[in-house]
Amino acid sequence: MSHKAGFVNILGKPNAGKSTLMNRLVGEKLSIVTPKAQTTRHRILGIVTEPDQYQIVFSDTPGYLEAKYGLHKAMMRFVEMAIEDADVILYMIDVTDPSDVESYRTEILQAESKLIVVLNKVDQLTDESLPALIESWKVLAPKSEVIPISAEDGLNTSLLMERIVALLPEGEAYYGPDELTDKTERFLAAEIIREKIFLNYKQEIPYASEVGVDAFKDEGKLLRIEATIYVERATQKGILIGHQGKELKKVGTAARLDMEKFWDKKVYLGLFVKVKDNWRNDDRLLKYFGYKLGS
Ligand SMILES: Nc1nc2c(ncn2[C@@H]2O[C@H](COP(=O)(O)OP(=O)(O)OP(=O)(O)O)[C@@H](O)[C@H]2O)c(=O)[nH]1
Ligand SMILES: [Mg+2]
Structure with a gap:
């Protein structure tokens, strides 16, 4: 065949x-x-x-x-x-x-x-x-x-x-035999964090959040990942972090456990939260987050 x-x-x-x-x-x-x-x-x-x-x-x-x-x-x-x-x-x-x-x-x-x-x-x-x-x-x-x-x-x-x-049509393979996805490890890490945000908060917080991974370093026995969660308003930042940082900690722990499973390695995860007004309508930021814009 x-x-x-x-x-x-x-x-x-x-x-x-x-x-x-x-x-x-x-x-x-x-x-x-x-x-x-x-x-x-x-x-x-x-x-x-x-x-x-x-x-x-x-x-x-x-x-x-x-x-x-x-x-x-x-x-x-x-x-x-x-x-x-x-x-x-x-x-x-x-x-x-x-x-x-x-x-x-x-x-x-x-x-x-x-x-x-x-x-x-x-x-x-x-x-x-x-x-x-x-x-x-x-x-x-x-x-x-x-x-x-x-x-x-x-x-x-x-x-x-x-x-x-x-x-399937007949044809040669497009990707190497070991390739699993087109996405980078940084992207997959950001997505795992976004999943935990979707699961942990109600209403608008998940939709107003985006995640950027600032550092992804393989240090042998440990993966060191640092990421920033962007929200649209200061009030959302407060809700995201929660009283004494409790809510953000929940997100961080759940994300870290999934990352350890996915990469089969110990993970250190550092999370920061920043407000970027109206990022969902800001072309420059959308580009930065990896969305292709255009006609
Ligand atoms: N009972 C049941 N639930 C399912 C099944 N497939 C998916 N779900 C649930 O449906 C929900 C949505 O699943 P997703 O895979 O995120 O759906 P999606 O089409 O990718 O959604 P978007 O990314 O928002 O477009 C999750 O809670 C899943 O667990 C199924 O076969 N049976
Ligand atoms: Mg989906």
Whole structure:
């Protein structure tokens, strides 16, 4: 059999389970996952290589949303790029969200790429609605396969993987056999901190926060990581730090434990908090945080 390789891009609404699925298919926690919408802000590659057989370059993407800030516009550019360069699109639908069928994206259904409609979170269905849901998606996307899965439990994810490989075009590998992602260790460290912020605070704090890693030093037995959390207002800084620094400490400890697991090493994590007014609409800062802007 000749070698296969291609870009398999995961698209869908916020909270559909895109990052959960990519992590499962890649077998590493590359993308952060939280119960809150708009967790993922970047396009994150996850690479699976089966030597002499195939290489799948998955892309996790931000969930679709109406852009209110410069940040959102940058996020939606990542989504547009992922529609354009996909060989295979995994269009992910959350079966627990009834609005998903009504608000499907025609630009995805009409994209040139091959399409698999992935009905996620079927572990949550308590009624007999799945067969009708599958049928309704077969009508919307007659040329595509419709596969019900649970990204969290792993139900049908091996079958999904088989179908993805079947749809991959022939071609040479894009990345080296040991490469896992396009993202740097600094980026992954910043994301782990952002996940803990999403999990630890309610309402606007997660959305008003961004994380920049200032230092990432491998000192042999210890990884020394220093990072700054940026918020938009002084009041948010107070909430983030909490009484006697308690809340920030919780975030720091949870992030450090995950980092130690991911890098299999002891980690020292230093966290600082700074206010950057209106960073979500500031092109210069958005660029600094790694968002691609432009027309
Ligand atoms: N019950 C159930 N929950 C799931 C499943 N897949 C994901 N979740 C949960 O759904 C929530 C959102 O998952 P994510 O993977 O962060 O979703 P996402 O599509 O990446 O979200 P954004 O990054 O915000 O666009 C998390 O709480 C997950 O644990 C599933 O198959 N079953
Ligand atoms: Mg995500």
